[in-house]
Amino acid sequence: MPNLPLDAIDRRILSALQRDARLSNVDLAAEVGLSPSPCLRRVRLLEEAGVITDYRALLDRTAIGLGLTVFVGIKVDRHDDAHATAFREAVAALPQVVSCHLVSGESDFLLQIVLPDLAAYERLLLDTLLKLPGVKDIRSNFVLNTVKSMGTLPLDQVARS
Amino acid sequence: MPNLPLDAIDRRILSALQRDARLSNVDLAAEVGLSPSPCLRRVRLLEEAGVITDYRALLDRTAIGLGLTVFVGIKVDRHDDAHATAFREAVAALPQVVSCHLVSGESDFLLQIVLPDLAAYERLLLDTLLKLPGVKDIRSNFVLNTVKSMGTLPLDQVARS
DNA sequence: CGTGAAATAAAAGAGCC
DNA sequence: GGCTCTTTTATTTCACG
Numbered sequence: 510m511p512n513l514p515l516d517a518i519d520r521r522i523l524s525a526l527q528r529d530a531r532l533s534n535v536d537l538a539a540e541v542g543l544s545p546s547p548c549l550r551r552v553r554l555l556e557e558a559g560v561i562t563d564y565r566a567l568l569d570r571t572a573i574g575l576g577l578t579v580f581v582g583i584k585v586d587r588h589d590d591a592h593a594t595a596f597r598e599a600v601a602a603l604p605q606v607v608s609c610h611l612v613s614g615e616s617d618f619l620l621q622i623v624l625p626d627l628a629a630y631e632r633l634l635l636d637t638l639l640k641l642p643g644v645k646d647i648r649s650n651f652v653l654n655t656v657k658s659m660g661t662l663p664l665d666q667v668a669r670s
Numbered sequence: 671m672p673n674l675p676l677d678a679i680d681r682r683i684l685s686a687l688q689r690d691a692r693l694s695n696v697d698l699a700a701e702v703g704l705s706p707s708p709c710l711r712r713v714r715l716l717e718e719a720g721v722i723t724d725y726r727a728l729l730d731r732t733a734i735g736l737g738l739t740v741f742v743g744i745k746v747d748r749h750d751d752a753h754a755t756a757f758r759e760a761v762a763a764l765p766q767v768v769s770c771h772l773v774s775g776e777s778d779f780l781l782q783i784v785l786p787d788l789a790a791y792e793r794l795l796l797d798t799l800l801k802l803p804g805v806k807d808i809r810s811n812f813v814l815n816t817v818k819s820m821g822t823l824p825l826d827q828v829a830r831s
Numbered sequence: 832c833g834t835g836a837a838a839t840a841a842a843a844g845a846g847c848c
Numbered sequence: 849g850g851c852t853c854t855t856t857t858a859t860t861t862c863a864c865g
Binding site for chain 3: 704705706707708711
Binding site: 513515520523526527528529530531558559560561562563564565566567568569570572573574575578580597600601604605606607608609610611612613614615616618619623624625629648649650651652653654655656657658659660661662663664665666667668 | 674676681684687688689690691692719720721722723724725726727728729730731733734735736739741758761762765766767768769770771772773774775776777779780784785786790809810811812813814815816817818819820821822823824825826827828829
């Protein structure tokens with residue numbers, strides 16, 4: 510699935526679906542200035558090419574009792590393949606871990622973790638995170654307030670092709 | 671919109687829609703063990719209560735030319751209301767900023783930023799981020815590799831009500 | 832909460848510009 | 849590549865048990 514070139518209409522389609530995945534094809538077509546048939550063809554192509562990866566419902570974390578978000582920086586003492594892979598797989602398998610990135614800078618990995626409360630985080634930290642393979646240092650940054658979250662990707666910032 | 675209590679079926683509905691927002695009501699009902707009518711009633715209630723906030727298409731960042739993700743820690747020198755509010759609004763308005771949280775720890779704010787490449791980040795940093803009101807220090811953590819992203823919220827971790 | 836029927840809307844396809 | 853029109857299919861909605 511190589512880089513299918515995206516034209517202006519594709520970007521408008523992606524932008525619209527990113528805001529509202531439930532748009533009917535007819536409405537979407539109207540919004541991007543196409544008739545329904547070619548619009549649907551493009552959407553299918555974008556799906557098959559892997560540009561659109563998923564359709565998801567977003568939930569209000571606090572409304573479902575997941576009031577605590579923590580950004581956790583983790584340093585590991587080995588970067589060789591075997592240990593690195595073991596660490597990554599273990600982290601990816603944790604349901605509380607919403608995202609995990611290998612990053613430059615002070616920490617090696619930066620994780621976003623979502624859970625009900627501090628007690629749950631204490632348990633996760635002691636029972637799981639500190640026991641992950643190769644962990645040298647853990648820094649916990651608790652989210653006190655969310656200014657913006659789940660922002661859409663800035664399609665406007667991509668160079669026009 | 672107070673905390674509507676969620677039972678086991680609600681959680682199953684949320685969990686399913688979080689994975690696939692395009693499930694038809696019939697399929698969703700089958701998956702959660704309900705018939706279509708009450709299932710749809712519950713979904714509408716969850717939407718109206720603000721538990722389901724949005725339906726979105728997720729896009730492959732690299733496929734659309736947004737290959738660079740940066741986690742940016744920002745320290746600000748004032749926490750008083752006027753300046754804090756100005757900072758937050760300015761940040762929230764930037765399309766490249768996917769998320770922004772007030773956090774405990776070394777930085778005051780932690781931003782996730784998505785853009786095409788380093789050149790774009792250089793411009794954003796010099797022209798915009800460094801000029802935000804009250805900024806004292808900026809630490810850029812570049813994402814080298816994504817282990818997990820866009821994880822679903824761990825509904826299993828919520829206490830059963 | 833479940834069932835079933837009726838109304839609506841959406842997706843898919845053929846043929847043409 | 850896009851447009852229109854038609855067919856087919858599925859989804860929502862509602863009244864009632």
